[in-house]
Amino acid sequence: MLVIKDLHAKIEDKEILRGINLEIKPGEVHAIMGPNGAGKSTLSSVLTGNEKFEVVDGSVTFNGKDLLDLSPEDRAREGMFLSFQYPIEIPGVSMVNFMRTAVNEHRKYRGEDPISASDFLKLMRDKKKLVDIDSNLTNRSVNEGFSGGEKKKNEIFQMAMLEPKLAILDETDSGLDIDALRVVANGVNKLKSPERSTIVITHYQRLLDYIVPDYVHVLYKGRIVKSAGKELALELEEKGYDWIKKEFED
Amino acid sequence: MNVACRIVDLQEEYIKLFNDQLPLIQSGSPEKMNSLREEAIKIFEEKGIPSNKVEAYKYTNLQPYFKGSLNLAFTNEAAHTDVTQHFHCEVPQLNTYNVFLVNGWFSAKDSDTNLPDGVVVCSMREAAEKAPEAFEKHYGEIAPTKEDSLVAMNTAFAQDGAFIYVPKGVVLEKPIQVVNIMTGDEDRLAFQRNLIIVEENAQLKMMLCDHTMSAQRFVVNTVTEVFANQNSVFDVYNVQNQHNLTTQVQGLYVHQKKHSNILTNNLTLHSGIARNNVGVIMDDEQCESHVYGLYLTDKNQHVDNFTSINHDKPNCQSFELFKGVMDDSSTAAFTGKVFVAKDAQKTNAYQSNNNLLLTQNAKINSKPQLEIYADDVKCSHGATVGQLDDEAMFYLRARGINQDESRVLLMFAFAYEVIEKIRVEPLKEQIRGLVEKRFRGEFDKCDSCVVCGQPGSNASCL
Numbered sequence: 001m002l003v004i005k006d007l008h009a010k011i012e013d014k015e016i017l018r019g020i021n022l023e024i025k026p027g028e029v030h031a032i033m034g035p036n037g038a039g040k041s042t043l044s045s046v047l048t049g050n051e052k053f054e055v056v057d058g059s060v061t062f063n064g065k066d067l068l069d070l071s072p073e074d075r076a077r078e079g080m081f082l083s084f085q086y087p088i089e090i091p092g093v094s095m096v097n098f099m100r101t102a103v104n105e106h107r108k109y110r111g112e113d114p115i116s117a118s119d120f121l122k123l124m125r126d127k128k129k130l131v132d133i134d135s136n137l138t139n140r141s142v143n144e145g146f147s148g149g150e151k152k153k154n155e156i157f158q159m160a161m162l163e164p165k166l167a168i169l170d171e172t173d174s175g176l177d178i179d180a181l182r183v184v185a186n187g188v189n190k191l192k193s194p195e196r197s198t199i200v201i202t203h204y205q206r207l208l209d210y211i212v213p214d215y216v217h218v219l220y221k222g223r224i225v226k227s228a229g230k231e232l233a234l235e236l237e238e239k240g241y242d243w244i245k246k247e248f249e250d
Numbered sequence: 251m252n253v254a255c256r257i258v259d260l261q262e263e264y265i266k267l268f269n270d271q272l273p274l275i276q277s278g279s280p281e282k283m284n285s286l287r288e289e290a291i292k293i294f295e296e297k298g299i300p301s302n303k304v305e306a307y308k309y310t311n312l313q314p315y316f317k318g319s320l321n322l323a324f325t326n327e328a329a330h331t332d333v334t335q336h337f338h339c340e341v342p343q344l345n346t347y348n349v350f351l352v353n354g355w356f357s358a359k360d361s362d363t364n365l366p367d368g369v370v371v372c373s374m375r376e377a378a379e380k381a382p383e384a385f386e387k388h389y390g391e392i393a394p395t396k397e398d399s400l401v402a403m404n405t406a407f408a409q410d411g412a413f414i415y416v417p418k419g420v421v422l423e424k425p426i427q428v429v430n431i432m433t434g435d436e437d438r439l440a441f442q443r444n445l446i447i448v449e450e451n452a453q454l455k456m457m458l459c460d461h462t463m464s465a466q467r468f469v470v471n472t473v474t475e476v477f478a479n480q481n482s483v484f485d486v487y488n489v490q491n492q493h494n495l496t497t498q499v500q501g502l503y504v505h506q507k508k509h510s511n512i513l514t515n516n517l518t519l520h521s522g523i524a525r526n527n528v529g530v531i532m533d534d535e536q537c538e539s540h541v542y543g544l545y546l547t548d549k550n551q552h553v554d555n556f557t558s559i560n561h562d563k564p565n566c567q568s569f570e571l572f573k574g575v576m577d578d579s580s581t582a583a584f585t586g587k588v589f590v591a592k593d594a595q596k597t598n599a600y601q602s603n604n605n606l607l608l609t610q611n612a613k614i615n616s617k618p619q620l621e622i623y624a625d626d627v628k629c630s631h632g633a634t635v636g637q638l639d640d641e642a643m644f645y646l647r648a649r650g651i652n653q654d655e656s657r658v659l660l661m662f663a664f665a666y667e668v669i670e671k672i673r674v675e676p677l678k679e680q681i682r683g684l685v686e687k688r689f690r691g692e693f694d695k696c697d698s699c700v701v702c703g704q705p706g707s708n709a710s711c712l
Contacts, residue, residue, distance in 0.1 A: 048648050052640065076650035088645040092666025093659050101659075102649040109650070141663075158649065 001026050001197055002047075002067075002166055007058035009046045016042040018222035020058070024166070027194040031208055031233060032201045034219035035241045040201045041085060043219070044170045048082040049075050063165065076102075077109035079165030083155040083172050090142035095154075098142045099124065099161055106162060127160040131187035149180030156187035167191075168199045173207040185210030205237035218244050251325045254436065257317045261298045265291065267322070268406055274324040279409050280378030283443075286390045290405035297399035306398070309583035309615045310525050310554040315469060315497040321436040326355045326410065344676050346427040346457070347371065353432055354440035354470070355410045364424070368417040371426060374443055377413035384415050384447045392475040392503045394529065400499050404473040408443035411472075414454065416482075421453040425485075425674055428456065432470060432496065433463040444474040448482040455485040455674055460500070460521075462492040470498040478510040480534070485513040485673050489681070494522045494549060501527040508534035513673060516543040517681060518553050519688055528557040532566040543572040544668040546688050547580035547612075558587035561594040564624075570601040573668050575661050575689075576612035583615040586631065592623040601631040606664045608638065658689045665689075 002024040009017040016039045024030055034040050046053050047060065049072035060067040062078060070078065090098070103123070104114045115123070128135060133153050143151050152172055159167055169188065173181055188198065188211050200211055208216075208230065216232040217224045220241070225248045226232065236244075251274060257263045268275070268291050276284045299316045300307035349371060350358045356373030365371060370380045377385045393401045412428045430442055448454045462468055478484045484504070492498060498521060504512050516526045530539045545553040559568045574582045584603045605614040618631040638660050646656035665685055672678040 050644050050648075052644075071653075072644060072647040073650050073652050076648055082648050084645060084648075086641075088639070088642045090642065090646075090659065090663045092663045092669075098646075098649075098659070101651055101655060105650045105652065105655075162649070 001063055003061045005059045007046070007060060008056045009042060009053045010056055011042070011053050015056070016053070016222055017046065020219075020222070020224060022217065022224060024197050024199065026165075026197055028215065029192075029198045029200065029211060029213045031213035031216045031230075032199060032219055033203065033205075033216060033233065033236055035245070036203070038219040039222045040219050041170055044082055044168045044199070044201055047075075047168060048072060048080055073105065074109070076162070076164075077106050081159050081162055081164030081167045083152070083159060083167065083169045085171040085174060087143050087146075087151040087155055089144045089146070091144045093142050095138040095140060095142055096124070099138075099158065102158075103161060123161065127157060130190055131156050131160050132183050133157045133187075148175040149177065152176055152180065152184050153187070156184050160187065160191055163191075165195065166197045166199070168201065169211075170201045171203065172200075173202055173204065181207065182210065205233040208233045220244060220248055252321055252323050252327070252436075254319065254321045256319050260313060260316060261295055264403070265295050271324050275407065275409060278375055280375065280385065280389075282378060282386055282389045283374070283408070286395070287406045290395050290402045293396060293402040294399050294406055297402065299403075300399060306556060306585075307525075309581075310523070310552065312400070312497070312499065312523075312525065315523055316439070318467070319437055320439040320467075320469060321434075322439050323353060323355065324409070344425070344427070344680065346425045347422075349412050349426065349428045351410070351412060351428065351430040351442060353434065353438060354408075354430065354442040354472075356412065366420050366422065368420060369422065370413065370415040372413050374411045374413050374445065375409070377445065381413070381415045381447075384449075385413070385445065388447055388475065388477045389445055390475075392477065392505045392531070393473050393501060394503065398501070398527065400471055401473055401501055404441050404443060404471050404501070407471075408441040408473065411443040411445070413444070414446045414456070416448045416452040416454045418449040419451045420449075422455065425455040425457060425677070427459060429459045429461060430470070430472070431461050431463050432468040432492070434466060435464065437467040439469040440471070442470065442472040444472070446474065446476045446484070446486075448476070448478050448484045450479045451481045452479070453483040456487070457677065458486060458488045460488070460490045460492055460498060462496055465493065465495070467495045468492070468497070470496065470500070472498065472500045474500075474502045476502070476504040476512070478504060478506045478512050480507045481509040482507075483511045486515070487672065487674070487677060488514070488516045488526070490516070490518045490521045490524055492521045492524075494551060496522040496524075498523070499525045499527075501529070503527075503529040504531070504539070506530065506532045506534065506537040506539065509536045510534075511538045513540040513671070514542065515668070515671060516545075516555060517668075518543070518545040518547075519684055520546070520551075521553065522551060524551075524553045526553070526555045528555070529560075530558070530568070531560045531562060532568070533562055535563045535565045537563070537566040539566075539568045540671065541568065541570045542668050542671045544665055544685070545572070545574040545582055546665070546685065547574070547582055548577035549580060550578070551580045552582065554583040556583075556585045558589065559599065561588070561590040561597045561599060563591070564593060564595045564597065566594065567598040568600070570599075571668060571671065572603045573605070573665060574614060575606045575608065575665060576614060577608040579609070579611040581613040583617075584633070585617045585619060587619040588621070588629060588631070590620075590622040590624050590627055590629065594624045595626040597624060597627040597629065599627070599629040603633045604664075605633075605635045606638065606661065607635060608661075658686065661689045662686055
């Protein structure tokens with residue numbers, strides 16, 4: 001589904017990603033861990049098309065298409081979803097309006113007619129139930145005045161609405177208390193399917209107790225320096241990143 | 251009677267015009283209006299049309315706009331009554347009491363049976379008969395004729411406008427909408443003079459809508475005086491929707507008495523050159539005033555909001571918020587003067603001006619001016635200038651929303667705060683829709699840019 005080959009990216013003149021190789025197959029859950037500044041968030045930004053970063057080398061194909069050739073909106077319409085580490089507040093734009101616009105843009109891309117008002121409301125209702133999000137959050141402006149936990153829940157709700165093929169959760173656990181974490185993780189798990197893949201970017205192992213990965217990768221200095229099964233996360237939790245850094249430097 | 255004149259030297263011709271036409275100007279006008287003309291024209295003669303050398307007009311040199319060939323109507327034949335029937339109101343769902351002015355002249359109004367007892371809505375020319383006491387007492391009392399030469403010009407020349415009187419204790423459920431339509435086949439200068447009196451414990455919400463219906467060059471000088479008596483509630487929403495060849499100088503002057511609560515909101519959706527003066531005087535304790543504005547500009551448009559809020563007495567509050575979204579090579583200015591008198595203790599005054607510049611060429615001059623002579627007050631002011639947030643843009647695009655639509659959503663999110671301040675629910679809805687349309691470039695003034703020939707740099711025009 002996603003094939004990343006020797007991906008290099010920089011911001012201004014600083015090279016952050018220095019040769020990433022990664023392949024993700026349908027239905028797989030990959031965790032990407034690593035110390036601060038390793039390039040985890042940069043990877044998610046580059047994959048989703050944030051223009052702040054410049055890709056200098058390498059290739060990424062997504063379901064057979066050259067991903068780097070697509071605009072951010074087309075990547076989303078192709079089925080890429082990013083759950084933001086810091087979701088943006090948009091006062092005055094209602095969740096309903098925002099979601100309907102997004103859903104219809106996806107439908108248009110697929111050559112479908114806009115969704116009817118009643119179908120849309122039903123869709124909202126179903127997805128709210130699925131991810132267990134508070135009903136009144138969707139009656140408000142996008143993320144306006146939401147707590148940290150509410151913002152993250154809202155990201156998962158949006159993911160449920162847009163039904164992506166590949167979801168990237170960028171530090172979705174940061175700043176969440178244990179209850180919110182559980183709601184978010186449950187939402188993600190309920191959306192799991194044999195076709196849908198997930199990349200979980202996290203600093204800590206805790207989230208991986210709830211969203212169990214098939215593979216764990218350690219990103220350090222812009223490269224994946226170690227890949228293994230889920231047990232690697234526990235090892236990192238126990239021993240920290242120093243041994244990896246050491247191994248890498250040697 | 252219509253007079254066509256060519257203005258080159260400003261005062262000289264305007265003074266001559268005044269002297270030549272004085273009999274017509276005076277004819278049919280209330281005594282009180284006529285009694286102030288001589289002094290006003292002297293002030294105008296002395297000061298002239300302000301250039302940017304006048305401090306208060308530093309960012310808007312009006313002289314070029316008051317020059318050239320212009321027509322003036324000195325009798326009410328300019329009030330083509332047929333125009334109002336063709337007028338398509340942008341605020342159709344609103345249940346309002348409507349008053350139409352054409353080229354500054356009172357033209358038509360809804361039947362008086364739709365008004366509560368005692369409420370007077372009429373032409374200024376009839377005001378002295380229909381509400382003699384109130385008219386005598388308040389006309390010319392609030393507008394700063396001595397300080398502002400354009401107010402002086404208006405006081406000297408104005409012959410008509412809307413007069414509204416709400417007697418003690420009467421609450422108008424329906425807003426009153428005063429629509430001024432500029433139209434005709436000639437370039438035109440028009441004066442409009444309104445007087446609004448809201449008596450003790452009365453409530454009035456009104457809209458002042460400024461429109462253009464033909465493609466000519468229009469110069470409009472409007473002065474509205476408002477007297478808000480004790481315990482009254484007054485809202486005015488000035489909706490400006492004029493084509494790019496329009497110059498409007500508009501003064502809104504409000505005088506407040508004890509426990510009154512007023513709101514002004516200048517919604518400049520589309521205009522050529524707009525200068526909005528807002529002056530609020532809190533002349534008693536426990537007054538509350540809300541002064542808001544939203545200006546959306548593109549191409550070569552220019553909007554200058556000049557506000558002054560006077561806290562003359564203790565325990566009053568004022569809230570001021572102006573926001574602007576500027577595209578292409580448009581420019582704007584904001585001046586927020588807050589004056590707190592020596593004895594006006596326990597004053598609360600908040601002021602904020604935020605601007606969103608969409609291009610490198612758009613420009614804003616923002617100037618807070620606080621003059622505080624009391625020592626126990628809370629006053630704050632802030633001004634910001636920014637661009638569309640890249641992170642927010644990316645957030646929307648990452649959800650599959652295209653770039654243009656994302657821009658519209660973010661611009662709307664920026665403007666939204668001012669729209670939220672509207673205290674008439676259906677109007678709020680309507681303005682929301684109009685602002686969104688404006689951002690999408692679907693506004694009905696689009697045809698005007700073909701006329702004025704100012705190219706838009708993007709889809710905002712056609």
